[in-house]
Amino acid sequence: MNKKKIVFLTGAGISAESGISTFRDSDGLWENHNVEDVASIDGWYRNSGLVIDFYNERRRQLKGCLPNNAHRLVAALESDYDVTVVTQNVDDLHERGGSTKVIHLHGELTKACNESKTQVVDIGYSDIEQGSRASDGSRLRPFIVWFGEAVPLLEEAIKEVEKCDIMVVVGTSLAVYPAAGLVHYAPQNATIYLIDPKIPGGTPSKVVAIEKKATVGMEILHKLLKNEQ
Ligand code: APR
DSSP, X not given: OOOOEEEEEEOXXXXXXXXXXXXXXXXXXXXXXEHHHXXXXXXXXXXXXXXXXXXXXXXXXXHTOOOOHHHHHHHHGGGTSEEEEEEOOOSSHHHHXXXXXXXXXXXXXXXXXXXXXOOEEEOTTOOOOTTOBOTTSSBOEEEEOOBTXXXXXXXXHHHHHHTOSEEEEESOOOXXXXXXXXXXXXXXXOEEEEEOSSOOTTOOTTEEEEOSOHHHHHHHHHHHHHHHO
């Protein structure tokens, strides 16, 4: 029998219990930096040294973090479902939690690339050294989709969402487009679950709201899905 398809759309909230801070829970600052300075293409042109330092720090921090039970429970569903994770997160905690199909809409901390993003290299948790050059001579940069840049994996993510039976949104404020718009591509008859400790009023009634942090919410989801089978 064909497995049902679940697409997860995850954001910073799923990694919060692993010790990684979210973006909009801290007054527009990200680890004490103005988001525009460290996470926009203009910020890169203004001060690439600051941007490289900032992501080196994030990468070092990530090395010391572990996937939490929410990441693991997402992966565990692969035994009964065809699971695709579309994440806005640049950490690798879904992969380390066991997920095998992960689309990183906003790039990956463990990779670097040339300025045109045509050459991507795995760097693991090592620093990008200031002044490093890619093989085409351009500046080596973090492989991150910054504000002001295209989201190349969006089409692939849309195709996955269009085929889903179940969509689960976990730990995202849905404030950043185009990622936030992905829910609108879910088929009419798909069930949509939303897991977040702060669910805004006005959420459509067809959405099953689980107003809990990710680890607790994912346990509830497992039970709900079991009852459905
Ligand atoms: N479990 C689940 N959700 C949580 C938890 C938790 N323990 N703690 C906080 N949250 C929720 C918050 O209530 C909020 O809805 O996680 C969400 C985090 O929202 P944002 O900080 O806006 O993060 P995200 O939606 O991932 O941001 C999207 O913005 O700056 C960019 O590119 C960056 O990918 C990022 C994008």
